[in-house]
Each structure stands twice: as structure tokens, then as C-alpha cells.
Amino acid sequence: MPDGNTGIGAAVKRKEDGRFLTGKGRFTDDINRPNQTFAYFLRSSVAHANIKNVDTSAALTAEGVVAVYTNGDMEGVGGVPCGWGLTFQNGDPMVEPVHPILAAGKVRHVGDPIAVVIAETKKQAKAAAALIKIDLEDLPAVVNMTNAVEGGTLVHEEAANNICYDWAIGDKDEVDKVFDGADHVTSIEIINNRLIPNAIEPRVAIGDYDAVSQKYTLYTSTQSPHVIRLLMGAFVLQIPEHKLRVVAPDVGGGFGSKTFHYAEEAMVTWAAGHLGRPVKWTAERSESFVSDAHGRDHVTTAELALSKDGKFLALREKTYANMGAYLSTFGPAIATYLHSTLLAGVYTTPLIYSNIIAVFTNTVAVDAYRGAGRPEATYILERLVDRAARELGIDQVEIRRKNFIPPDAFPYQTPVALEYDSGDYEATLASALEGADVDGFEARKSKAAKNGKLRGVGYSTYVEACGAAPSAVAGALGARAGLYESANVRVHPTGSVTVFTGSHSHGQGHETAFAQLVSEQIGVDIDSVEIAHGDTDQVQFGMGTYASRSLAVGGSAIVKALDKIIDKSKKIAAHIMEAAESDIEFEDGTFKVAGTDKSMGFGEVALAAYVPHNYPLDVLEPGLEESAFYDPANFTYPAGCHICEVEIDPTTGVVEIVNFTAADDPGIVINPIIVEGQIHGGVAQGIGQALLEGCVYDDNGQLITGTYMDYTMPRADDLPSYVVSTESSRCTHNPLGVKGVGEVGTIGATPAVINAIVDALSELGVTDMPMPATPQTVWRAIQEAS
Amino acid sequence: MATVSLTVNGKVMSAEASADTLLVNFIRENLGMTGTHVGCDTSQCGACVVMVNGDSVKSCTMLAVQAEGTEVTTVEGLASNGDLHPMQQAFHDNHALQCGYCTPGMLISSIDLVTKNPNATEAEIRHGLEGNLCRCTGYHNIVKAVQAGAAEMKG
Incomplete structure (x- = not known):
């Protein structure tokens, strides 16, 4: 690797930070198109009702209104498709009702869109929506x-x-x-x-249509632009791929919730085509609460x-x-x-x-x-x-x-379909036990007791299946798409590199970690590597980022493409240096003829490929650009141990996390800074589920926790600093040996926290603890036990 | 509509705004500076925090017309002559940002916090940032960055 500090395993500071630190990020809401209009969705305020009538006449004549649409206006538009088909035990297909873009005849949840108003300004669209008269026949809510x-x-x-x-x-x-x-x-x-999920950036979608090229563009805050193009193009709007571009620029967090195709994306795209003007929709947070999955x-x-x-x-x-x-x-x-x-x-x-x-x-x-x-x-x-x-x-x-499945039992076939390729659960357990100073727990517990506090320690040892997935396995289990990833590596004439990846970064640091891969493989400096993603017109294809799959699947596709680059480069170098291809060695960015002092730099080979004056044109095409698709042989299996220590005030029920230790095995680590950051964030969300976050509907299907005033997001003063360590057992079936780290925190942390609370309260006779374990819930459990 | 004039990042700027325009929308839409973000509609998330006359303010809690004549600093105004502000540098050095959406507000709040309390403890930093939501980092590295930034700002 160049300079020994930018390849695999190097703690490289992120390349993408600069624009975010200086306010130059380009999020979807930062984009405005010429002659743009604004959409506002009128959503159901009740959970279940028949729609008797929708009168849009007053809205249509309101100031600034360009159009008002309801379901009846959208003939020929399909429903939002589901990407996965399951069966009943007897083999019958699951029940798969139509999910219309705008409610058809019935509303089925608070937030179900009934109509959309498109106007010259956001304010006008919202004001006009208030003029729509909806006649609903309430039905009992199924909650x-x-x-x-x-x-x-x-x-x-x-x-x-x-x-x-x-x-x-x-x-x-x-x-x-x-x-x-x-x-x-x-x-x-x-x-x-x-x-x-509550990614801090609300969802945004902008539809655009160019009448000259008859081409649609959707700018959207998604984790998977090609998947959106496929689902929306093929199933909802019947727009062929070559006439539909989906752009996902900087995306402000996803956590899964921005993977899916949403009705609003189809609505703005369809409306843009109808109106011949761009249509922009930006979710208000209260809308996110009732429209994000x-x-x-x-x-x-x-x-x-x-x-x-x-x-x-x-x-x-x-x-x-x-x-x-x-x-x-x-x-x-x-x-x-x-x-x-x-x-x-x-x-x-x-x-x-x-x-x-x-x-x-x-x-x-x-x-x-x-x-x-x-x-x-x-x-x-x-x-x-x-x-x-x-x-x-x-x-x-x-x-x-x-x-535990012992380290020598791998590959290990579980009774529930999966075959774990590798793991060392004792290693992460030992690391966590040390990090958490479990040996000193009893002394700390006694000390806490003197202050009237109850201390408990909770454990969680977990494995996860990620890097989804082998397409054949996913298909057998109901997936309606493949789950491979693609990469295109374009080496430019002077040796710099652009990588087009189907993975999408929305906080994961791909622009840095993927550049490190390239640096490791072909010896160029990471500053000479650009990672392009999030635009279906730029990137050949992609299945997007979710299920901790970017490095294991997307990174492996990049490695595969780089291998092709190296193979071709060796042929070029062999021709120029008049040596047999088998004698060419590639190391640290230099092609050498074995046993001689002849060598060529990577940049020289790239130039020769684009200026092929001395080039084996009879057997090789000019240029240096390769694509690869990678379909993994198996899932990857990160694992680890999380240990949580809590102190509870029995008089108030307040739980304080006094120590949280995570020891995780994400496989080979490309960038330890990014890996630790992923663990921190995941653990925070795992603790959030255990202690703070709970979505509540009342019996009428009204969302009680519909704002940040009601839904408790973890804040800085709710959380501790974490003790984090990693152990690496190599994934055996991908070229990098990587497993994934994006989700280990939410998987490992939550049970450790609740087990710690149960441990602390066990002396009072408490054996269970519902989530979220708010002070009120904990206090009640204490009262009921005593 | 009224003309609102104010100094943003050292430059006098003015634009037309209706009486109900929030400062954050004025900055983003009327002045076209999109570094300041909107993450909620209840003044909880802190993505829109800017400095107004030296105090951090959620710019969704203030009308543009109320900002008439004020000195506003947004994230775009923190670096000078291409050099990052010590807090920006500390966020970079400590991997205190992931998706970057909360970062503008988090930076401004952090600078205000340590300017007023240069020796803030971890607990004080955590309490001081409770008005800024971050869903990515779990706050661990943000706290580290604020401590590092504070040390650097003290010089």
C-alpha cells in the first residue's frame, strides 16, 4: 500500500468530511430545479375509513395551485410493489393487497395519502390542501x-x-x-x-421531466437508487429504465427506512410528466412519522x-x-x-x-x-x-x-437454513469480559448498594447474518430480485481512478473505505481515487446499501473488477517490457519483470492503454476499464459480545448505563475509525430501543408518538461513552475476508441492557422488563414485585 | 413582504421575506445557503442551529424579520481563508460525523457551548448538546471532538 498508511486496516480520516463540515453537502432538499413546483400530500387523519367523496374544487382554484390529484386521476398507474413473496404453510401465496399511490376508496392508516396538491410554493400547496373537503365513513381501527x-x-x-x-x-x-x-x-x-427509524434528514423527492428527450429524473433520498428505478419504472409508472434516471445525492442517514420504494417518489415523477414541470416534495417531520416505514x-x-x-x-x-x-x-x-x-x-x-x-x-x-x-x-x-x-x-x-458453537466446528450448519462460515465467539466474549471489568462488578455493586442504588450486569452474545445475500438462496426464500452488487473501475489515462459502485453511502464512509480498497489493490494514493455512487445514469447497476452489505458485497465487486484491471495491465506491461505475461509481478503499484530490474508504474501502463502506440492491439482492446458483478456464496456472519452495566435508583426507576462494552467481530477491518463509529451508532440505537424509544398507537389507530416531543430519541445526555473493541475472524468466502458492522450495535446491545436491568432488580423478585424500560415502567415493575 | 437585511458570515445580505418566514427558511431559500438544515417541525432536532449575535439559536424558532440587523454565523462561515475552525477540525479528526446532516447545527452548538464554558466536563458537554439530535454517531465521537475542539480553541 502507498506510504503504508492508506490501504486496508489504516485509520484514514474520511475523505467526505470536508463538504459536510463546511455546509457544502448536497442533500436532496438542497436541489432546486428551474420552474419547480411543490407538492403537499393531504393525508388521512383517521386510521380506517371508507372514502365517500373528495371535493377538490376549492383547492383547484386557490392561489398558486397548479394541480390537485386523487386516485381517480391516476389511471394506469400501478400500486407500490412488494419485493418479497412468502407462502402460507400449505404453500398458498401470502395475501398481497394493492398499495395504491393515493388511497383508493379507503384509508388504512393515519398518514395514508388521499390527495396531492401541487402549487407554485410550498405554502400555497399546504394552504390549498386545507380546502379539500373529504367525506369519510369511519370504520373500527385494527390496531x-x-x-x-x-x-x-x-x-x-x-x-x-x-x-x-x-x-x-x-x-x-x-x-x-x-x-x-x-x-x-x-x-x-x-x-x-x-x-x-428517524433518520435526521426527512425524505425528499423531486420529479423532473424533459420533454425533448422524453426522459424522467427522480432525485430522492434513497439508499438504493437502482432498486427504486426498477420498482417504480417497471411496476408503478411503466417507464423503461433508459428513460428514467434516479439520483440519490448525499443522504442524511437511512437505517433501512430509505431502502424502500415510497408512493411519494412515484407521485412526483408521474406529476412532473403530466405537468411538464419539476415537482418537489419535502417531508415535514410529522409526515415522516406517519409515512416512513x-x-x-x-x-x-x-x-x-x-x-x-x-x-x-x-x-x-x-x-x-x-x-x-x-x-x-x-x-x-x-x-x-x-x-x-x-x-x-x-x-x-x-x-x-x-x-x-x-x-x-x-x-x-x-x-x-x-x-x-x-x-x-x-x-x-x-x-x-x-x-x-x-x-x-x-x-x-x-x-x-x-x-457456543466451538471455533473448530466451522463451517457450521444450523437447523434453520444458514451455514456459518467462520467465527470465534470465545474471543469476543473474552475481550468483552476484560473490557467490562466483570471481575470488579461485585465490588461496584456493593458500593452502589451503600448509596441506595441497584447495580446489574447483562450479557448478550450474538451472531448476525448479513452481506445479503446469495441470490439463489434469497430467491428460494422469496426475494423477487437478485442480491448481488456491481462495480465499474475506470482507470484514467494518467492513472487516477474512478470507481462506480452500486452501493450507496449515507454516512458509512464509502468514499474513504472503498478508496482504501483501491489503494491497497493497485497501489494508487487514495486521493487519486474517486468513488461515484447514487446516480443511475453514472453507475451501471446496483442493489443498494442495506443489511450491512456494502463492503462484503459491493467491496467484493470492486475487488473483482480491480483483479480484471490488474490482469489486463499485466498483459500490457508484458508487451511493452517484452516479457512473458507469466513473468510479470505486480507489487506496490509497480509491474516488474521477475528476475530483472525492468519495471513500469501503474500510471505508465494506464497511459499506454490510452495511447496505444506500442500496444498488443491484435489481442487487447485499448483503454483500461473493467466491470464486475459479485454474487456472494453465502451470507457473512459478524458476531460478538455486548456487556451492559446499569445502576438503578429504585425510588424513581431511573436507569443509568454506567458501563457499556462492545466486543465485535466484523471480519477484516478496512478502516478502524469507521468501524468503531458504526458500532457506536448502532449501540446507541440498541440502547434507544431498550430504554427510550417506543412507538405508540391508541386503540383508534392514532399515532400518539408522532413528534420528537413524544417519541424519545436518544440524546447525548441519555447515553454513555462506550468501550469498544474488535476481533477479526476472516470471512472465508469473499476476497476481502470482511463481514460487516453496520447493524451489530442494534443486534447486540438491546438484550444486554434489558438483561442488566433484570439482573439489578432480580433481588427484588423482578424477572421481566418490557421495552422501553422507562423510569415509569421500571418503577412499576419494582412496585409490583414488592 | 418585508425586506430583511442582516449580516451573514460577515457579509451584509438582504432579501424579501413574508412576515411568517422562519429564519431557517430565509437562510436556505431566500439567501440560498443550504448548509443549515431542517430535521423536524417541533424545534427538537437542532439541525438548524446558527449563531445570532454570538448566541446559538435554533433558526426554526425565530422569524426572519426578527433577525433584521443581526449578525448571523452559519456553518458556511466557520472556516476562514480555507482553514477549518478548530471545532470543524476536531470533528474531522475524531470521526464525529457520519451522514453529515446534523453536523452544521452540532458544530455551532458545540462552539457556543465551549466558548461559554471552555472547561466543560463530559457531562456538561452531553447536557449542553441535548438539543441536537444525531442518529448516526451515538454521540461518543461528538463528545470526544468537542473536548478536543475546546482544548484547541483555548489555544
Whole structure:
């Protein structure tokens, strides 16, 4: 690597920081198009109602109004498609109701768009929307999943008992048999609280149409521009790819919620074509709360069968997964493909049965939020393990060690479809135990007790499946798209490099980490490498960034393309230096003829490729540019151990995290600064779920937590500093040995926090703690126990 | 409509604004300076924090007409002659930003905080930044950066 400090493993400060630090970032709302109009969506204020009439006449004549559209105006426009198809246990397809761009006949959740007003200014659009008269016939709202599946009111007529699918994995009879004969069974009921992703940049979409080229452009704050182009172009608006450009410039955080195709994107694009003018929509935060897909929201009953010495024999669970009112892009996959398949965790549990019932309710659609299914699975497992240890009187660390998949057991086939390629769970456990000074815990607990405080320590040892995915496996499990990634490496005549990647960076630092890869592979300085992403007209193709896949899948595609560059460069160098290709060695950016002092720099080879005066034109094309698509052989399996220490004031129920230790194995680390930052952020969101964040609907389907005044986002003074370390076991099936790090925090942290609270309160007889463990919830648990 | 004149980052600027135009929208839309961001509609997120006459202010809580005659500093005005402000440099050095959306407000709040309390403790920094939401960093590196920036600003 050049200068020994910009390649793989180097703590390079981020290249992208400069523009963000100086106010020169280019977010979607910073973009304005000539002759632009503004859209405002009139949304349902009730959860469930028949639309009797919508009178837009007054709005249409209001000052500045250009157009008002309702569903009836959008003939030929398709619904928002779902990207994943599941089946019932009997093989019947899941129920997949149409998700119209604007409500058709019925509104199904607070925030469901009924009409859109397009005007010269934002203010005019909003004012005119207030003039639309809507005649609604209220229907009872379906909010609670347990009630929903009993039938009665239906969110969609075609979904009997509001069930989208009833799916299962594992051999129930075999599992039940083990439970019947087990020494001990530990049971738990869990509500995995609904969360609202809340990227700080609200979603924005600008539709533009050029009548001369008959081409549409959508600027949108998305994590996956090519996926949006495919879904919106092919399924909603019937615009072929070559006439549709999707641009995702700087995007202010996503956490999954900006992966999906949203109705507003299609609406502004369609309207731009109709009006021949650009149409811009910027979500207000209160709109984000009722239109961005939410996360989690599972209700689970789970049991673990154990031998009396604490060996796990079998696990079974039944989960009700809230889909919301419509199926979002990946909605059906979260509780199944990403949840049930992870229930082995880091343990050798030989038999697992998981039954998932997906339920429609009159709430916002639920889809992937950082971790997506894997936090839910890990939470079930780690709460069960914690409780089992307490019931059997086994030490928390000991019970985990006793059931770990040992380092020499890889590749390890779990009973729930996945084959883990590598891991060393003891290594991260040992690192976390040291970082958390667990040996000193009892002394700290005694000291706290003298001050009237209760101290507890909680553990979580987890694995995750990320880097989604092998396309064949994803397809077999219901994906309607491939999950590969693509890269194009363009070496310019003087040796600088532009990489076009289908991954999308919205905080992950790809412009730095991917440049480090290039620097490592071909020896150019990272300042000579540009990473281009987020524009379907620039980048050949891409599946976007989610599921911690950018480095493992997108980075591997870059490496594959670089290998082709190196192969071609060797041929060029061999010709020019009059040597056999097999004698050319490439090291530190220089091509050498083995055993001689002849050499050529990478830049010289690049120039020769573009000025081919002395060039093997009979066998090679000029130029130096290569593309690659990479479809991984397997998921990657990051793992780790999180340990949380809390101190609780029993008189107020206030929980303080006094120590949080994360030891994670993300595989090979490209940039330790970025990796640590990802862990910090994920842990904060994991703690947020445990202590602060909870989306609440009332019985009428009104969102109670619809602003930042009501939904508790983690703030600086809610959180501690973290003790973070990494161990690296190499991924065996991708060229970089990387696994991923984006979601480890939300997966590992949440159960560690709740287990710590249960530990602190166990002496009072508390055995369970719902999330979020607010002071009121903790105080009540203490009162009820005593 | 009224003409609002104010000094932004050392330059006198003026533009027409309606009486209900918020300062943040005036800066972004009327003056075309998009470094200052909007992240909410309840004055909670702090992405829009700017300096007004030396105090950090959520610019969504102030009307443009109220800013008449004031001295405003936005994120675009922190660096001078191409040199980053010590707090900007500290954010870069400590990887205190990821997506960059909260960064403008976070920088201004941090500068105000340590200007008024140069020896702020970690707890004081965390308390002082509770009006600025960041969803990416978990605040760990922001706190480190503010400490580093404070040390540098003390010189």
C-alpha cells in the first residue's frame, strides 16, 4: 500500500468530511430545479375509513395551485410493489393487497395519502390542501395484532383474519418431542417494541421531466437508487429504465427506512410528466412519522428446552409480526428470512421451530430498521438464555460458553437454513469480559448498594447474518430480485481512478473505505481515487446499501473488477517490457519483470492503454476499464459480545448505563475509525430501543408518538461513552475476508441492557422488563414485585 | 413582504421575506445557503442551529424579520481563508460525523457551548448538546471532538 498508511486496516480520516463540515453537502432538499413546483400530500387523519367523496374544487382554484390529484386521476398507474413473496404453510401465496399511490376508496392508516396538491410554493400547496373537503365513513381501527387475527374488522377484504401469511420453518413434531422429554423448559413472552427509524434528514423527492428527450429524473433520498428505478419504472409508472434516471445525492442517514420504494417518489415523477414541470416534495417531520416505514413490532412466545446442566436441546417460538396497513418493499422478509433463520444464534441448539404469522393492521407499514429481524431474533434468544441461567442457577457466562458453537466446528450448519462460515465467539466474549471489568462488578455493586442504588450486569452474545445475500438462496426464500452488487473501475489515462459502485453511502464512509480498497489493490494514493455512487445514469447497476452489505458485497465487486484491471495491465506491461505475461509481478503499484530490474508504474501502463502506440492491439482492446458483478456464496456472519452495566435508583426507576462494552467481530477491518463509529451508532440505537424509544398507537389507530416531543430519541445526555473493541475472524468466502458492522450495535446491545436491568432488580423478585424500560415502567415493575 | 437585511458570515445580505418566514427558511431559500438544515417541525432536532449575535439559536424558532440587523454565523462561515475552525477540525479528526446532516447545527452548538464554558466536563458537554439530535454517531465521537475542539480553541 502507498506510504503504508492508506490501504486496508489504516485509520484514514474520511475523505467526505470536508463538504459536510463546511455546509457544502448536497442533500436532496438542497436541489432546486428551474420552474419547480411543490407538492403537499393531504393525508388521512383517521386510521380506517371508507372514502365517500373528495371535493377538490376549492383547492383547484386557490392561489398558486397548479394541480390537485386523487386516485381517480391516476389511471394506469400501478400500486407500490412488494419485493418479497412468502407462502402460507400449505404453500398458498401470502395475501398481497394493492398499495395504491393515493388511497383508493379507503384509508388504512393515519398518514395514508388521499390527495396531492401541487402549487407554485410550498405554502400555497399546504394552504390549498386545507380546502379539500373529504367525506369519510369511519370504520373500527385494527390496531392490536392479537385482536386482529380474531377477525371482525378487516384491513383488506382479501386477508381473512387480517393474516398476510402463516409461515413456519423447522420440524414441529421433532421439536415438540424434545420439549416433552426435556429436564427444563424456560418460557418467555416478548413484545419487541415498534420503532420509528428517524433518520435526521426527512425524505425528499423531486420529479423532473424533459420533454425533448422524453426522459424522467427522480432525485430522492434513497439508499438504493437502482432498486427504486426498477420498482417504480417497471411496476408503478411503466417507464423503461433508459428513460428514467434516479439520483440519490448525499443522504442524511437511512437505517433501512430509505431502502424502500415510497408512493411519494412515484407521485412526483408521474406529476412532473403530466405537468411538464419539476415537482418537489419535502417531508415535514410529522409526515415522516406517519409515512416512513416503521421497524420491529413483534409479539412472541418462545421456549427453550434444556438439560439440567444447561445444554440447549431445542427452541420453539411463535411470532406475530405486524406488517402495518400495506406491504412495504421488504416487509414480509423481516420476520422470516432475516429473523427465523437466526434463531440458532451462536449456540449449538440442534432443533428449532419458528412459526411466523404476519398481520395487517391500520398502522404505517413495517419494514427493515437497522438490524431488521436479527435484533428481534437475538432479543428472544438472549432473554431466554438469561432467564434459563437464572432458573437453573448457572452463571450467565458459563451457560453461554457451554452452548457456543466451538471455533473448530466451522463451517457450521444450523437447523434453520444458514451455514456459518467462520467465527470465534470465545474471543469476543473474552475481550468483552476484560473490557467490562466483570471481575470488579461485585465490588461496584456493593458500593452502589451503600448509596441506595441497584447495580446489574447483562450479557448478550450474538451472531448476525448479513452481506445479503446469495441470490439463489434469497430467491428460494422469496426475494423477487437478485442480491448481488456491481462495480465499474475506470482507470484514467494518467492513472487516477474512478470507481462506480452500486452501493450507496449515507454516512458509512464509502468514499474513504472503498478508496482504501483501491489503494491497497493497485497501489494508487487514495486521493487519486474517486468513488461515484447514487446516480443511475453514472453507475451501471446496483442493489443498494442495506443489511450491512456494502463492503462484503459491493467491496467484493470492486475487488473483482480491480483483479480484471490488474490482469489486463499485466498483459500490457508484458508487451511493452517484452516479457512473458507469466513473468510479470505486480507489487506496490509497480509491474516488474521477475528476475530483472525492468519495471513500469501503474500510471505508465494506464497511459499506454490510452495511447496505444506500442500496444498488443491484435489481442487487447485499448483503454483500461473493467466491470464486475459479485454474487456472494453465502451470507457473512459478524458476531460478538455486548456487556451492559446499569445502576438503578429504585425510588424513581431511573436507569443509568454506567458501563457499556462492545466486543465485535466484523471480519477484516478496512478502516478502524469507521468501524468503531458504526458500532457506536448502532449501540446507541440498541440502547434507544431498550430504554427510550417506543412507538405508540391508541386503540383508534392514532399515532400518539408522532413528534420528537413524544417519541424519545436518544440524546447525548441519555447515553454513555462506550468501550469498544474488535476481533477479526476472516470471512472465508469473499476476497476481502470482511463481514460487516453496520447493524451489530442494534443486534447486540438491546438484550444486554434489558438483561442488566433484570439482573439489578432480580433481588427484588423482578424477572421481566418490557421495552422501553422507562423510569415509569421500571418503577412499576419494582412496585409490583414488592 | 418585508425586506430583511442582516449580516451573514460577515457579509451584509438582504432579501424579501413574508412576515411568517422562519429564519431557517430565509437562510436556505431566500439567501440560498443550504448548509443549515431542517430535521423536524417541533424545534427538537437542532439541525438548524446558527449563531445570532454570538448566541446559538435554533433558526426554526425565530422569524426572519426578527433577525433584521443581526449578525448571523452559519456553518458556511466557520472556516476562514480555507482553514477549518478548530471545532470543524476536531470533528474531522475524531470521526464525529457520519451522514453529515446534523453536523452544521452540532458544530455551532458545540462552539457556543465551549466558548461559554471552555472547561466543560463530559457531562456538561452531553447536557449542553441535548438539543441536537444525531442518529448516526451515538454521540461518543461528538463528545470526544468537542473536548478536543475546546482544548484547541483555548489555544
